[in-house]
Amino acid sequence: MDAVIEVDSLTKRFGRTVAVDGLSFAVPRGSIVGFLGPNGSGKTTTLRTLLGLTTPTAGRATVEGRPYAALPDPARVIGAVLDAAQFHPGRTGRDHLRVFARAAGVARSRVDALLRLVGLGEAAGRRVRGYSLGMRQRLSLATALLGDPRVLVLDEPANGLDPQGIRWLRDFLRDRRDEGRTVLVSSHVLSEVAQVVDEVLVLHKGRLVAQGPVAELTAAAGAPVRVRSADPGRLSEALAARGVTATGDGPGWLVAHRTTAESVGATAAEHRIAIYEMAAHPRTLEDIFLHVTGEADR
Numbered sequence: 123m124d125a126v127i128e129v130d131s132l133t134k135r136f137g138r139t140v141a142v143d144g145l146s147f148a149v150p151r152g153s154i155v156g157f158l159g160p161n162g163s164g165k166t167t168t169l170r171t172l173l174g175l176t177t178p179t180a181g182r183a184t185v186e187g188r189p190y191a192a193l194p195d196p197a198r199v200i201g202a203v204l205d206a207a208q209f210h211p212g213r214t215g216r217d218h219l220r221v222f223a224r225a226a227g228v229a230r231s232r233v234d235a236l237l238r239l240v241g242l243g244e245a246a247g248r249r250v251r252g253y254s255l256g257m258r259q260r261l262s263l264a265t266a267l268l269g270d271p272r273v274l275v276l277d278e279p280a281n282g283l284d285p286q287g288i289r290w291l292r293d294f295l296r297d298r299r300d301e302g303r304t305v306l307v308s309s310h311v312l313s314e315v316a317q318v319v320d321e322v323l324v325l326h327k328g329r330l331v332a333q334g335p336v337a338e339l340t341a342a343a344g345a346p347v348r349v350r351s352a353d354p355g356r357l358s359e360a361l362a363a364r365g366v367t368a369t370g371d372g373p374g375w376l377v378a379h380r381t382t383a384e385s386v387g388a389t390a391a392e393h394r395i396a397i398y399e400m401a402a403h404p405r406t407l408e409d410i411f412l413h414v415t416g417e418a419d420r
C-alpha cells in the first residue's frame with residue numbers, strides 16, 4: 123500500500139487526560155477515509171498532530187513520509203479544514219483568500235476560481251461577518267485548496283451545510299479521489315460518511331476499535347434475521363447448536379441475531395423445517411459504530 127498518511131504509536135496527553143493512546147493507522151493514496159469516534163475520542167487531536175499544530179507526547183504522524191514541519195512545500199502536500207476556523211469578520215471572502223494565497227505563495231489569480239468552485243462566487247465581495255456557518259465552511263475549504271494539495275484533511279466538513287451543500291461536498295470529495303488525491307474526513311453524521319468513504323477508522327478513547335471498508339464491517343457484524351417457520355422451537359435449538367441466538371417474536375416468529383439469511387435458511391433446510399417468511403435487516407454504519415464503541419466500554 124502506498125500510504126500517504128501514517129500514524130505510528132501516537133500518544134498525546136494533556137495533563138492526566140490521555141487524548142490519543144498509542145494509535146497507529148495508515149491511509150492509502152487515492153482513497154477517502156472516514157475518521158469516526160464519539161465526542162472526545164481523540165479525532166481532532168490526531169488531525170492537529172498530523173498538521174503540526176500539536177506536539178505528540180510519543181510516536182509520530184507523517185504525511186508523505188515526513189512530519190508536517192519537515193514538508194518542503196506544505197500547502198501543495200496537505201490542506202486542512204479544522205473546527206472553529208478563524209476569520210477576520212471585517213474582511214470579504216475574497217480578501218481573506220488573498221491574504222492566505224500570499225502567505226502560501228499561491229498566485230492571486232487562483233482566488234476567484236476557488237471561490238466559484240466552492241459556490242461562493244456571488245458572495246466573494248461580502249464581509250465574512252455576514253456569512254452563514256455553511257458559507258464559512260465553504261470558505262475554509264477554499265483556503266485549504268489554495269495550494270491544490272494532494273491530501274485533504276477535513277474535520278466535520280458537513281457542519282452547517284444544507285442538504286444541497288452536503289451533496290455538493292460528497293461529489294467534490296469523489297472527484298478529488300478520482301484524480302488520485304487522498305481525503306481523511308472526520309464526521310458525526312455517519313449516514314453521510316458511509317455514502318462516500320472507501321473505508322472508516324473508528325476511534326474510542328484514543329484507540330482504534332474498528333477499521334475497514336463499510337461494507338466489510340457491516341457484513342462481518344451480521345444482521346438480525348426475522349423468520350416465520352413451521353417449528354420455531356426446533357429452529358431455535360438448531361440455530362443455538364450453531365452458536366446463533368434466537369428469540370421469540372410473536373406466534374411462529376423468531377429473530378436470529380448476528381447472522382445471515384443464508385445461514386438461517388441452511389439450518390432450517392438441514393432440519394427439514396419449513397420456512398414461510400424471512401427478512402434480514404442489514405447493519406448500518408451507525409449500528410457498527412454504536413456496537414464497537416459500546417463493546418470497547420465494556
Ligand SMILES: Nc1ncnc2c1ncn2[C@@H]1O[C@H](COP(=O)(O)OP(=O)(O)OP(=O)(O)O)[C@@H](O)[C@H]1O
Pocket residue numbers: 136139140141142159160161162163164165166167168
Ligand atoms: N488543549 C487541550 N487541553 C486539554 N485537554 C484537551 C485539549 N485538547 C483536547 N483535550 C482532551 O482530549 C480528549 C480528546 O479530544 P479531541 O478533541 O481530540 O476529541 P474528538 O474526538 O475530536 O472530539 P469531538 O468529536 O467532540 O470533536 C478530550 O478528553 C479533550 O477534552
